[in-house]
Amino acid sequence: MARPKKQFAQLLEEIDRTPWGPQEQALVAEAVTLAQEIGDDRLEYQARMRQTASANMGGVTDVMLNSFAWCLARHDADPARFPLDIGNGGADLMWQFKWMASALRSSPAFSQDQIAAVLDDMEDHYRKAGLGLSGVLTARFEDAWEAGRMEDAERLRVQLEATPRDDYSHCDACSRSQVAGFFVDTDRDDEAIRLVEEMLEGGFSCGEEPEHALSRVLLSYLRAGRHDEAKSAHLRSYRLAKDNADNLAIVANNVVFCAVTGNEARALALVERHLPWLTHDGLNVDAHFAALSAFAFALDRVTEAGHGSTPVRGADATALRGFFGDHDGAWSAAELAAAAWAAAERIGADFDARDGGGAHAQRLEHLRGLAQARYDVPIRSDAFAAPSAAPAPTDPAEWAHRAMSFGQYGAEQETLEALPHALEIDDPARRAQLLSLQIGLLVARGKADEARDLLPERGAELRSAGLDAQADLETRAGLATFGADDAEDVATLDRELATGDALPAWSRGDLALSRAALHLRAQEADAALDLAERAAREFSADGDARMVNTTTLFAVAALLEKDGPDAAAGVVDGLLSQDDVSPGHRARALEVRARIRGGQGDFAAGAADADEACRILADLGATSALAPSHLLAGALWEDAGEADRAVSRYRLAARIVTQDGGDATGVDFRLGRAMLSAGDAAEAAELLSDVLQREEQSDVPAGSRGLTATTLAQALASSGEFGQAVGAYGYAAELYESAEQGADQAVALNEQAKILARFGEEDDAIALLENAAEIVRRHPDAPGAVTSVLHSLGQAYAGRRDDRAFVLFDEVEAVAREHEATWLLADVTDSRARALATLERTDEAVAAALTAADGFAALGDLGSAGGSELLAARVLAGAQRATDAVPVYRSVLEHAAEIPPLRQVAALELGDVLEGLGRTAEAAEARALAEG
Structure with missing residues (x-):
């Protein structure tokens, strides 16, 4: 039996280091089964004690009750063989007793007599074991409260409050949460809020705390008019639960x-x-x-x-x-x-x-x-779907207009959905156009056989409309004029173009445009543009403005391929200035111009174009086509710094994708990022947490998950959840390491270290920064990451008066000069000044601080300039050089003219310095500036 027992011991070790959840529950069940197979009830006791706790944390009440009853019976029969505490650091048997009455109370299947019997049995066991009665009173209080015996509950609460705490008392988090809930139920909102805020300020937490406590006082906060606190409590509570x-x-x-x-x-x-x-x-x-x-x-x-x-x-x-x-x-x-x-x-x-x-x-x-x-x-995380702006068409003519508009825009799904209704129209020429659209879409989707089956019907409609020459052409060319691109199709188009002088102008334009499309597909932009120009002349000669505009949009695509956005911009502007542009063409042109403007840095104008394209598509009754349009608008508004507008566009895109049964994870990431930029950090954290969970379930590459984890960490930190932010940054670093993205890994470690340092964990912070520095030095191609990490480590060393700081500042300065990063150069010079000041190297510190101030001022950053000058002034004043400090303080006031907090501090300090110099009147004038 040695091998199974060794396996059992390994199982227990794995259980004890596995977080609560399905994996841990499965391991516990495996351990119980293995102990039963071994036939050793002491081993089974160890497994079942863990199972009781596991089931309690996982909400598997039937398993918890059965497991506890088994363990209690074994302990009662032989306490020596089956001790209260199995020494695994978890809840012992008497602590687990506290869960039993609560579990029975949670189901009406158990009678009040059974609950009372469990409570009495619990008290009897506690007394026999020589334990305090705080845990028993807690269980009796909970029972009375949940049963609605409020006077009994209040009496027990007071008794519990007067009873000394012991090892079986509820933890600080749970006891406060429980009493807070009772206070809410007995109309004592202020006392409930006080208890919960004590919990939060003390950093108390437990298995379901603080999320349970926060949820209990949500209405209390609202009734107290503290809406911001209520919102924050809700978002945190729900995200944790x-x-x-x-x-x-x-x-x-x-x-x-x-x-x-x-x-x-x-x-x-x-x-x-x-x-x-x-x-x-x-x-x-x-x-x-x-x-x-x-x-x-x-x-x-x-x-x-x-x-x-x-x-x-x-x-x-x-x-x-x-x-x-x-x-x-x-x-x-x-x-x-x-x-x-x-x-x-x-x-x-x-x-x-x-x-x-x-x-x-x-x-x-x-x-x-x-x-x-x-x-x-x-x-703002959820909203009801807005009704479609466009009512459903009522006749085939309206459906035909919709189908053609969608086709001209390029919305394949909407076009295919509209075509069956549109083809009921009694107009051969119109039906021929619609069939051409359908055949082209089928070819594009790789359904050539279905497309070929429609050619006879298309030919018949053409002949009925008097377009025999086009019908004859398509009989000869097959699918060549509908986008087919095998060698035979290409040869057919070339032959017909060479011999087509006798064809009508529209047919010659159709051939030219079809061949141009194949040239563009082969990245032969010059040839595509030549044929597009020829096609436009032919369609214009025929008087078909619709096809002229189609050809113009094609030419724009070719120009973008050949000469870039500047060359195409004028053509798009010209198209959009026309009055004869159909809704579908206009929407597509607006989107093209939106992308061009975005590429040129004119983000707001591009976003406005994208918004207008969305409006047109909505008026047409678009569904799935709207999602990428809203996504484009959101991205442009985000780049324009208009995060609020980006949020609304991303939310619409996500809702459309979800309604269509698609995966909105990517859109939701953008939405969460925009929420963070818009100041909705807690909402962003909730959404990004969901996104990361979905990405993990979908095996998204580690690097992409690292970016999500990093953004989640930023949201957590911005919403004050610093402990969880540290964990999220750590997880991001692990993901980046797995993805072999060392620079990103180092930056994540850097951010993690900043939070630790903020809360006094300097040793851990420096250890992380030293690791990050070692990693980032292997990535000189990422100068931003290199300077960020080395600068942070230098500042951490400087805080300990460690001369190694200056070597790091030298490295950062060198990179900054190499890349002409003038603000960074000023910033690291400021850091150098502060490090010199801590070492009381006054002249060097002042010189560095004033150099940094000049650098910031040259860039227009007067706030940072004033901050560096304030450092110089303080160093001088601290070195008993008050006279030298006065002009520096006055320079701070000049730079801080539009920065009231900095101006106030500088004015007050200047007043003190002047007072010390005996210049009382000037001191009063300076202090008056602080008040003004």
Whole structure:
């Protein structure tokens, strides 16, 4: 048995270093099975003790109850063989006891007598083990509170508060969260908020904290008028809770918050996302009650907002029928609201019958009482889909217009969807045009046989329209004039072009344009342009403005290929200035010009063009074609520094992609990045966390995931989540290392170190920076990364008065000079000055600081210039050279004329220096500047 026992020991080691979750649960189950196969109940005890904790963290209540009962029976029978604590650093048996009464209370299947018996048994075990009773009082308090025996609960809370804490007391985070929730239920919002803020300020956390505590005081914050804190608490709570199905009650609180703050679309999105969690833990029925009532409340709000007919995705899942009953087709929001209320009422009645009171009925009544509550706390992560700007066509002529417009724009999917309706038109010439469009699309999609089958019908329509010469040409040429490009097709086009003088002008133009397209496909831009010019002359001679414009757009593409955007810009401007340009051509031309303007750095003008293209497409009734157009507009607005506008465009693009069943991960990354730029850091962190999770599930390359993790870290840091930001930067560094992107890895380590240093972890920060410096020196082709890392390490050394700082500053200066990075040169000179100042090398420090100030001033950065001069003035004043400091302070005031905080500090310090020199009147004048 040595080998299985060794395997068992290895399993336990792996379990103890694996985070809670499905992988850890599977390992624990494997350990239990292996211990049973070995036949050693002491080994099984070690495995099951871990299983109880694992099931508690994962919300697998039935497994937790069974595992605990097995362990308790073994311990009671032989405490020596089966000790309370197995020494793995996890919860011991008496701590696990605390979970049992709560688990039984969470399901009406267990009677009040059973719950009381567990509580009594718990107290008996605690007393026999000589333990304090804080844990027992906590469990009794929870039982009374959840059963609605509020007077008993208050008495127990006071008793608990007076009872000395011991090793079996709830942790600081859990105890504050629990009492805060009780205070909310007993109308003591201020006290609840105080407890939660104490938790946050103290940095207390636990398995489901602080997310649970934050969710408990969301409404308290709103009632107190502290809307910003409420929004921040919601975003943090939900982001921390959203990936663990055992957090269903936490999510329920957040859903209610969304519903009462005008974020009905977000509430609906959360409902859809978390409906499957109802099936996660069959014994946690109280969480089902909380979720169902919250979902019902939110869906009522969705209905009131005018979206009651919106289908709720996933609600028709077979696994949910036990909650909502059978239903024909998708559930609408209004229908599901009624079903969810009914399910919550049914569950609540079961609990109240068990508890002999009306606690759950009162909770439903309280929730319904929020029906008139309205708080304006906008969250921009979700919005209802705007209705299509274009009604569906009512006759074949309108469908034909739509199909042709989409074809001229290049929206293949929309064109193919419109063509069957359009081809019902009773007009041979129009039908011939539509069939030409259909054949060309089929060829482009590699469906040559289907395209060839349509040629006879196209020929018949041409002849009916009196276009016999074109019909004869296509009979001879086959698919050559529709984009086919094999050698025979090319030869056919060349032959017909050479012998086509007798053909009508339109047919000659068609041949020229078809051959031009093949030249462009072969990257023969000059030949393509020559034939495009010939085609335009022929179409113009025939009087077909539509085909002239088609040819002009083709020529623009060839010009972009041949001579670049400057050459093409004038042609596009000319096309857009015409009055005879169809909507499809205009939209395509606007997008082309948007890209040209973006390439030329005129981002705002390009974004305006892209927006106008989107408007035209929406008026035409476009669907999938709108997504890339909105994406283009978003990218241009982002480049223009208009992050708010970019957010709205990216959100529309993401919604369209999702509605079409596509993968919106890439768009959502852009959306999250734009949210961060727009100042919505907490919302960005939530979205980027989702994006990273999706990327990991899709095996996106490590380098791309590294970029997402880096952006997530930036969002976390910007929203004050510094601990998680450190972790995200560390993960990004690992991903970049895996992708062999050393420069990016070093930058991620640099950012991680900055946060650690900010919170006093200098040793760890320097260790990270030294590692980053070693990595980045292997990448001289990334000067930005090199200077950033070496500069940071130099500043860290300088903070410790370590002369190695100056060698690093020299390296940074050399790179800055090589790349003419004048601002960086001034910045590293400022850092040198500060390092010299710490070493009391006064003259050198002052000279470096003033040199840095001159560099900043030359670039127009008066704030940084003033900061460097302020350093010089302080060094002089500190060296008892007050007279020399005065003119430097006056220079700071000059540079800080439009920077009030810097001006105030400099004025006050100048006043003190002048006072010390006995120049009282001047001192008063200086201080007056600080007040002005």
